[in-house]
Amino acid sequence: MSPVTSSGDMNGVGEKWTLNNPLQEVDSEVYEMIKDEKDRQKKGLEMIASENFTSLAVMECMGSCLANKYSEGQPGQRYYGGNEFIDKLELLAQSRSLELYNLDPASWGVNVQPYSGSPANFAVYTALVEPHGRIMGLDLPDGGHLTHGFFTNKAKISATSIFFESMPYKVDPSTGLIDYDALEKSAALFKPKLIIAGISCYARNLDYARFRQIADQNGSLLMADMAHVSGLVATGHVPSPFEFCDVVTSTVHKTLRGPRAGIIFFRRGLKEVDRNGKEIMYDYENKINMAVFPGLQGGPHNHAIAGIAVAMKHAATQEFKDYQTNVVNNAKTLAAGLADLGYKIVTGGTDNHIVHVDLKSSHVKLSGAKGELILEQVNISCNKNTVPGDKSALNPSGIRLGTPSLTTRGLGKENIMTVVGFIDAALHIAVDAQAQSGPKLVDFKAKLEDEKFVSRVQELRNKVEEFAAAFRLPGHDDI
Known part of the structure; x- marks a missing residue:
């Protein structure tokens, strides 16, 4: 008798064998959490410079x-x-x-x-x-x-x-x-x-x-x-x-x-x-x-x-070389677009995939932590980052943005300019909140919970998610 490969008797001895049952059935709690993360990635704009979306083929290796x-x-x-x-x-x-x-x-x-x-x-x-x-x-x-x-x-x-x-x-x-x-x-x-x-x-x-x-x-x-x-x-x-x-x-x-x-x-x-x-x-x-x-x-x-x-x-493929060309072009477009709106770009631009923005020296006068927080609330992921002259890595003045993930999803230079608009709109919500909350991060967070700011954040988040969901995302369909 051949071994059973799903729930049922194994070799007729009455032992239940569940090792090939799917995750959704075995642990629905974990499955739903992964689905939520997949949904976040699909509807969000991933701009953390150290992240990317790997291929289905690599994912198949990882689950082999x-x-x-x-x-x-x-x-x-x-x-x-x-x-x-x-x-x-x-x-x-x-x-x-x-x-x-x-x-x-x-x-x-x-x-x-x-x-x-x-x-x-x-x-x-x-x-x-x-x-x-x-x-x-x-x-x-x-x-x-x-x-x-x-x-x-x-x-x-x-x-x-x-x-x-x-x-x-x-x-x-x-x-x-x-x-x-x-x-x-x-x-x-x-x-x-x-x-x-x-x-x-x-x-x-x-x-x-x-x-x-x-x-x-x-x-x-x-x-x-x-x-x-x-x-x-x-x-x-x-x-x-x-x-x-x-x-x-x-x-x-x-x-x-x-x-x-x-x-x-x-x-x-x-x-x-x-x-x-x-x-x-x-x-x-x-x-x-x-x-x-x-x-x-x-x-x-x-x-x-x-x-x-x-x-x-x-x-080693031409497809990948073309992708990297687009990564750099998108980063340059991102840096130039933000600079045109009055943001200080560290070193004045970029040669690679990284755009480093000094928020405290820009017209918005925000800390990196506040910038990261407000962008996350509208489903744009980045990370707060020190800039030259900062004294503390725990209280940085800037944010780090990157274009590899967005480029993998198929965004081009025109799409990046739309993203620039989303970033600028989010940071100006933060400017208005800071004007009422004062400089402390804890007070800033509390102010964002006011109904007026909650509605502004949600309105922008809806626009971001509608925009992002239209682009491809490699990997499995469900998780």
Whole structure:
């Protein structure tokens, strides 16, 4: 007798088997919550720069039988049996990742096992810097990431500042651009083991050649964190870090539009020939692989690795290149549209998918928290963000906007101008509420509950949702 694949007797022994019952039947509470989130995504405008809508094919990988399998170790060197096909899959993800960025496997390797971008960065530091070694990254208030060593005068916020000695470099507050001259002077004093060329909220291209020059002056390794721009790098829309860097890390779920996962590229092979004619080889590969596992992680997420393979294949297509062109064009349209309405755009514009708006220095005089709050109430998602000169990451002056998700849904430049109008209308509701509530966020929130503001917010929300619902959304129809 064949096994039963739905509710009923299993093999005639009277045991009830429910493992193949659908989610809606097994747990309607969770099912409804996911449906609500799907509805929010469909009716909302997702403008968080680090988010995107992945493909149905990647979602199918994420919900596949690959989630069942343990595969600690590297392909061909596993600590578990039964990995014949898992090995093929991981090797495919590796080869496609290298091919996408035109990397010679003799000169570059890649680890596709990190669970996400933060673990990927920590693995590199663990492997190549070692505890209490010195790192330098762009300061968080200036557009850097937590994992680039963020700390304050009161606390070490990120684990990267707890276990490593970090010193930030800054932007010029008058321009919002990285001050490479100041970085060069600071590095000469600090002598970091590793310099990080990477961003979380910085809308301009990085000068990797200048980073390399500064690193070489101090005997430092150079790591690029291209998590935000990896899709744009793949299609040639922004400069590539690979010519200049020793290591490159990335997430896969932002502009690459893949699964939530991380990757680490590292140089391998011949590094140089010394004065005695001895060949010196790069020694990053084994150190990084060992830091990922067994150093910091257990078994890799094979369903995510399959998603990486799929995302890398799609990122090599003309369709994806055209998509990235539209991402950048939409971001430039968004920045110009807001600037024309009197909003201060940090650095004056954008080279990528990020638009960084300084609300407190704009005509609306709002905090980032108030901007994020009012936009969320009309179903436009963004995040509050520090701007150059801010003293506290908890009380930022700006918001970060991005165009990858909207572009995935099919919005073009004319549609983006409609979105600009929605943003402006929402922020002016906030201006009126603040005029009555005063500066405190708690009083501002309370004022928005007044009937007059509730009706204005709901009216605008209805317009946003009617507009957004007309656009496509990849994935499953229901959840």
